[in-house]
Amino acid sequence: MSDELEQFAQRLGRQPLKPVPPAWRAEILGAARAGQPPRRSRLANVRHHLAALLWPHPVAWAGLATVWIFILALNVSTREATPMVAKQFERPSPEMIGELKKQQRMFAELVGSAEVPDADRPKVLPPKPRSERMRLVAA
């Protein structure tokens, strides 16, 4: 390095730096003794955590947020349509159910299926008085 540049550097190096604020000593050493994390304001704390969480892939997080916003918007816009769809499929009337069962039975007879609808199948143990059941078990 030339003499002139060396002189210039020396001149810069003679500029005194700010002293560390004296009040910091007690605060920093107190925190170090207690093993506490650095003191931050609530807002700075939130900012710090958010930055730590989001900084590695901000574009990916922004993309994910956009997708969620889109899903929410879609959900809100289609919410009104759902009851209308439900209204279209009202429960059939008892007469219609009876008619359907009749048709089902007729179809079974025509096909010749041995299977009897569940509702008409006789129960293995028809309900009996308690005393009768005890006698059956004893036998």
Added chain:
Amino acid sequence: MVGMPAGLDIERLYDEHAQALYAFLLNLTRDEADTRDLLQEVFVKLARSPKLLAGVREERAFLIRLVHNAAIDLMRRRGTRERTRDNLAACSSPFAPAADPDEELLRNQLAAALVELPPEQRAVAHLKLWEGMTFERIADALDISANTAASRYRYAIDKLRDRLRPLYEEIKKAES
């Protein structure tokens, strides 16, 4: 001392190194609050893990490495919302105020010129000019080669001289 691991004299560490670490951090961050947070973060880390200092021969270089890494992490976290150079220059100057107006002007312009340097050049220039460290020690502290440290310093000084030349020559003329 409550919660203090045995064998670590944190007060001595603070008294011997806090001033240097503070000035270095303030020159990098230009923000008193960030400097305080980073300084505290490093001292809490040391208090929690005293083994970090086991086998360390050059305490100052080691501590500078710790605060430098912490500052770089902070700057990376902020990344996209990093302040502009103009804003940085208007923030905390690392220099003490001067009584002489010429010296004050030089310090203000020097503070602004330092902000215009890339952080890696600023770190090397700071350690060479205000810590008086050799390139080998700077290399050790910043985890770079001595040649890299020397070339970064050279670039930094050239830029500072170009930036401050008119004022520097005026002051020199007035002194002679």
